[in-house]
Amino acid sequence: MRTTARQRALIVGGSMSGLLAGLLLRRGGWAVEIFERVEGELAGRGAGIVAQPDLIETLGRLGIDTSDLGVEITTRKILDPSGALICALACPQVLTAWERVYRALRDAFPPPHYHRGRGVLRFDQTEDSVIAHFTDGGSGQAELLVGADGLRSTIRQQCLPELAPQYAGYVAWRALISEAAFPDAIHRELFDAMTFCLPPGEQFLGYPVAGPDNDLRPGHRRYNVVWYRPAEENTELKRLLTDATGALHAISIPPPLIRPEVIVEMRAAAERLLAPQFRAVVRMIEEPILQPIYDLEAPRLAFGRVAIIGDAAFVARPHVAAGVAKAADDAAALVAALVADAVAPALRRFEAARLPVGRRIIERARHLGAYLQATQTAAERARSRRHGIPEAVLAETAVLDFLRE
Numbered sequence: 001m002r003t004t005a006r007q008r009a010l011i012v013g014g015s016m017s018g019l020l021a022g023l024l025l026r027r028g029g030w031a032v033e034i035f036e037r038v039e040g041e042l043a044g045r046g047a048g049i050v051a052q053p054d055l056i057e058t059l060g061r062l063g064i065d066t067s068d069l070g071v072e073i074t075t076r077k078i079l080d081p082s083g084a085l086i087c088a089l090a091c092p093q094v095l096t097a098w099e100r101v102y103r104a105l106r107d108a109f110p111p112p113h114y115h116r117g118r119g120v121l122r123f124d125q126t127e128d129s130v131i132a133h134f135t136d137g138g139s140g141q142a143e144l145l146v147g148a149d150g151l152r153s154t155i156r157q158q159c160l161p162e163l164a165p166q167y168a169g170y171v172a173w174r175a176l177i178s179e180a181a182f183p184d185a186i187h188r189e190l191f192d193a194m195t196f197c198l199p200p201g202e203q204f205l206g207y208p209v210a211g212p213d214n215d216l217r218p219g220h221r222r223y224n225v226v227w228y229r230p231a232e233e234n235t236e237l238k239r240l241l242t243d244a245t246g247a248l249h250a251i252s253i254p255p256p257l258i259r260p261e262v263i264v265e266m267r268a269a270a271e272r273l274l275a276p277q278f279r280a281v282v283r284m285i286e287e288p289i290l291q292p293i294y295d296l297e298a299p300r301l302a303f304g305r306v307a308i309i310g311d312a313a314f315v316a317r318p319h320v321a322a323g324v325a326k327a328a329d330d331a332a333a334l335v336a337a338l339v340a341d342a343v344a345p346a347l348r349r350f351e352a353a354r355l356p357v358g359r360r361i362i363e364r365a366r367h368l369g370a371y372l373q374a375t376q377t378a379a380e381r382a383r384s385r386r387h388g389i390p391e392a393v394l395a396e397t398a399v400l401d402f403l404r405e
Contacts, residue, residue, distance in 0.1 A: 004268060008142035010035065010132050013040055013149030016098075016324050017310025019105035019379055020329040021146050022061050022113075028335045033140065034109065035132070036148070037119030047098035048176065048209040048224025050398045052147060052325035055101070057072060057213075064104050068216055072095025076397075078390045079275040085182070087306065088193075089394040097176070097192070097222065097232040097287040101324060123306065130305045144343050145306045146334070148327075151296065152251070153312035159303045161368035165251070165294035168317055169188060169373030171240060172293060173227040173266055175285040179219055186280050191223065196393055200271040203228045205394065206282045207279060209251040225320070226280060228293070229269075229376040240290060255289050263288060293317050295368070297362050304349035308332060314358035317365035330354055357403065364402050 009025050011018045014036030022032045036042070056066050073095060074204040077088040106114075121136040123145055131147040147155025153164060182191065189195075194207040202226045211220040231237045241249045243257040270282040296315035301308055310327040333353050370380040371388030387396060 007031065007144070008033070008145040009146060010130070010140050010142045010331055011146045011148055012132065012155050012396050013147065013153070013312065014038075014114060014116070014196070015150065016105065017150075017312070017327040017330065018146070018148035019102070019109055020058065020328050021148055021309060021334060022060075022109055023105065024331045024335040025254075026109075028339055029061070030338075032113060033142075033258055035112045035118045035120060035134065035140075036116050037113070037135070037213075039117035041116075042102060044082070047174070048207065048222075048226075049096055049324055050097055050321040051094040051096050052321065052400055053102070053327045054400070055328045057329035058273070059101075062105075062108060062244070064108055068098060068214075070094045070210055070376075071216065071221060072141050073154065073193055073207065073250075076196070076317070076394045078196045078198060078394060079277060080274070081197070081275055082153050082201070083275040083277050086390050087394060091194070091394075091399070093194070093398070094211050095207050095224070097211075097214070097224070098212045103214060108302045113179065115290070118147075119209055122158055125286065138396065143305065144338075147308040147312045148309040151294065151315055153308065155306065156298065156308050156312045159306065160298060160300065160310065161251060161298070163298060165296045166313060167233050167237065168293040168295055168369060170228050170230045170293055171228065171237065171376060172291040172318065173225075174289040174291055175225045177223045177225060177281065177284045179208070179221045179223060181284045182223065183280065186277055190281070191279050194398075195277075196390075196397075197275045197394065198388075198390060201371060202273065204232075204274055204278055205397070206278070223281070225285065227270075227282075228369070228372045230372055231292075232374040236374070237292060237353070241292070250293060251288055251294075255287050258288070258290055262290075295366065296361060297359065300351065300352040301358075302344075305343050305347070307347045307350060309334060310353075314362055316361045317369045319368040320361055322365070322366045324359045324401060325400065326358070329357070360403060368396055 008031045011022050011034045018034050022034050025032045051069050060068050074092045076091050078086040120132050123132045133139050133143045161176040197204040206222050206225045209224045213220050241253045244259050255313050309330040334350045337350040367383045368387050371384030396399045
């Protein structure tokens with residue numbers, strides 16, 4: 001093993017990817033400092049996640065109890081516009097909230113080594129070390145720097161300045177709704193399964209997740225809602241991302257700045273297009289979140305003593321539900337490579353292992369989401385006919401079996 005307690009790693013980004021990498025590196029003998037640009041505690045508003053087996057395995061390796069990670073379901077089903085059941089499928093999974101996993105990781109990482117409100121402007125590196133320059137004027141030096149700073153990664157921007165997220169052609173309306181808000185009849189029909197409704201060229205789904213403060217008691221959980229809708233980039237997307245002052249927001253718009261008339265339009269569309277059970281769900285949403293969907297595919301992951309992982313490297317459309325599981329596998333592969341070799345060759349080994357996986361996830365997510373796009377090529381229309389039918393949606397959404405094929 002090449003690592004010693006003297007070898008230091010700087011991790012840029014204190015969310016899931018950064019914490020997973022930091023905890024695994026510490027187990028491998030590294031001294032780790034995590035730097036998060038946001039001053040306050042992070043929160044994943046409107047984010048429910050599928051706890052994939054790879055993630056559960058990694059959490060177990062870190063000594064984190066996964067016995068109450070989320071809500072266990074066994075069934076998926078699709079409702080037609082009248083609310084009748086079209087089809088169902090047995091698919092046992094654990095569904096949880098972003099905050100549940102983040103809090104477990106955050107509590108496991110030593111607080112003195114987690115630095116909030118310290119972003120990284122740039123880095124320099126030599127043959128022996130890398131130096132990060134922070135937004136507060138300070139700097140830090142280490143043998144390894146890991147960019148785990150997500151879609152807007154400053155580390156990726158310096159390494160791959162020409163690479164930018166590519167809009168997928170549709171958006172997602174998201175929300176988390178208190179279980180206590182559900183009328184009994186709607187609760188009985190929806191709350192124990194992952195349930196879909198498929199208006200033409202759209203997809204609505206909902207499923208139960210942990211409640212505030214990771215509460216899993218019946219009556220205290222939440223319902224995660226996602227509604228994918230096509231939006232042409234140069235017209236509709238710009239309109240959706242423009243606030244009441246006329247300011248156009250890049251990438252995404254904060255929920256409080258979404259114009260009221262846009263939300264009114266969304267609610268009216270729900271009344272026209274969705275099953276009655278989901279119309280009732282949309283009426284319960286207090287502050288919806290608008291998430292444009294992007295693809296990001298890095299051609300490289302290793303840059304001397306610098307590596308990018310998680311959403312800094314690959315951002316896949318949510319249909320595969322691979323984001324956090326991929327972050328866990330990225331972190332595990334990074335640490336395994338560093339155990340076997342010195343930093344620069346280890347990062348090349350990590351890149352060779354993870355690039356093909358990231359590309360397969362991106363490709364799969366594009367296939368599953370093709371039928372939701374505002375515009376489609378001939379190949380995408382063919383994928384729509386294959387992956388957009390009800391049986392395929394049930395069998396393929398949020399399932400990672402394709403990675404083992």
